[in-house]
Amino acid sequence: MTALAMTSAPREREFGYRAEDHRAISTMVYDEVGILLPAEKAQLVYRRLAPRVRACNLATISEYIELIGRDERERKRMIDSLTTNHTSFFRESHHFEDFSERIWPGLVERLNNGGRVRLWSAACSSGEEPYTWLMSALGADRTAASKLLRKDFRVLATDISSEILAAAKRACYSEETLSKVPRPLRSSWIQEKDGVLQVDPVLRDAISFRSLNLLGKWPMKGKFDTIFCRNVMIYFDQPTKTKLQTRLADALEVGGMLYIGHSERLAPSLEDRFRCIGRTSYQKVAA
Numbered sequence: 001m002t003a004l005a006m007t008s009a010p011r012e013r014e015f016g017y018r019a020e021d022h023r024a025i026s027t028m029v030y031d032e033v034g035i036l037l038p039a040e041k042a043q044l045v046y047r048r049l050a051p052r053v054r055a056c057n058l059a060t061i062s063e064y065i066e067l068i069g070r071d072e073r074e075r076k077r078m079i080d081s082l083t084t085n086h087t088s089f090f091r092e093s094h095h096f097e098d099f100s101e102r103i104w105p106g107l108v109e110r111l112n113n114g115g116r117v118r119l120w121s122a123a124c125s126s127g128e129e130p131y132t133w134l135m136s137a138l139g140a141d142r143t144a145a146s147k148l149l150r151k152d153f154r155v156l157a158t159d160i161s162s163e164i165l166a167a168a169k170r171a172c173y174s175e176e177t178l179s180k181v182p183r184p185l186r187s188s189w190i191q192e193k194d195g196v197l198q199v200d201p202v203l204r205d206a207i208s209f210r211s212l213n214l215l216g217k218w219p220m221k222g223k224f225d226t227i228f229c230r231n232v233m234i235y236f237d238q239p240t241k242t243k244l245q246t247r248l249a250d251a252l253e254v255g256g257m258l259y260i261g262h263s264e265r266l267a268p269s270l271e272d273r274f275r276c277i278g279r280t281s282y283q284k285v286a287a
């Protein structure tokens with residue numbers, strides 16, 4: 001028995017989970033989506049994978065590893081089960097304030113003059129981030145907002161996890177989750193029907209939710225005016241962060257904003273292309 005299995009295998013484990021099993025899983029996950037799963041995460045990975053092994057009617061983790069090597073759908077399910085989707089409405093709210101106060105008025109003027117505006121919530125999880133973003137920019141005036149949303153304005157929200165994207169599209173949230181939404185915005189944008197609380201279709205229809213691996217190909221052609229890419233790079237190593245940040249920089253218009261998570265930093269090689277204008281808020285200054 002290896003050191004990993006000896007230190008982290010509780011007696012009640014249903015399947016054996018050896019250090020080499022963890023290495024095989026973590027290599028596959030790293031290669032596919034960039035998420036780091038060091039040996040300390042073995043117990044967590046086991047807990048999340050055991051239900052999948054059971055659901056596939058397999059007897060061992062080795063059989064499961066063999067399955068995900070050849071079955072893309074199950075590999076996707078495995079990745080779904082290993083992603084951390086923690087998020088909330090108005091999380092790190094200074095980003096939404098900065099965008100609404102400093103950036104949005106110029107974009108509204110552009111829209112009213114017939115120009116185009118493109119926003120991207122990259123790694124949007126269950127949707128709280130892009131819905132907060134739209135609500136806080138548009139404010140509580142539904143009629144004015146609906147008029148603006150009919151202009152050349154698109155919001156893209158992407159994530160790797162298809163399960164979490166389905167939840168984002170449904171946009172049904174609990175009372176507790178919605179408690180962070182200020183009253184006037186909540187009155188305008190959250191509907192209640194048969195005890196279910198759901199984001200208004202005007203906002204839901206304004207956002208295109210799409211499956212996208214940040215490490216894979218990006219089908220988007222045009223550039224974005226602002227990108228939120230928050231609390232996903234924490235799961236990546238430095239080369240992956242630098243590569244992703246370079247691609248995000250390339251995908252932004254000059255003058256566009258990049259907001260990243262509170263514990264994330266811009267790679268030194270990108271400092272010439274951005275100006276830090278506030279906490280984890282960067283404006284692209286050079287192509």
Ligand SMILES: C[S@@+](CC[C@H](N)C(=O)[O-])C[C@H]1O[C@@H](n2cnc3c(N)ncnc32)[C@H](O)[C@@H]1O
Pocket residue numbers: 032033034035083084085086087088091122123124125126129158159160161164212213214215229230231232261
């Ligand atoms: C902790 S959530 C962050 C949600 C939101 N941005 C926020 O800050 O509240 C991280 C999200 O990143 C997604 N994710 C992880 N790796 C990814 C990848 N390679 N490509 C796209 N999304 C990824 C996960 O599925 C998860 O929903």
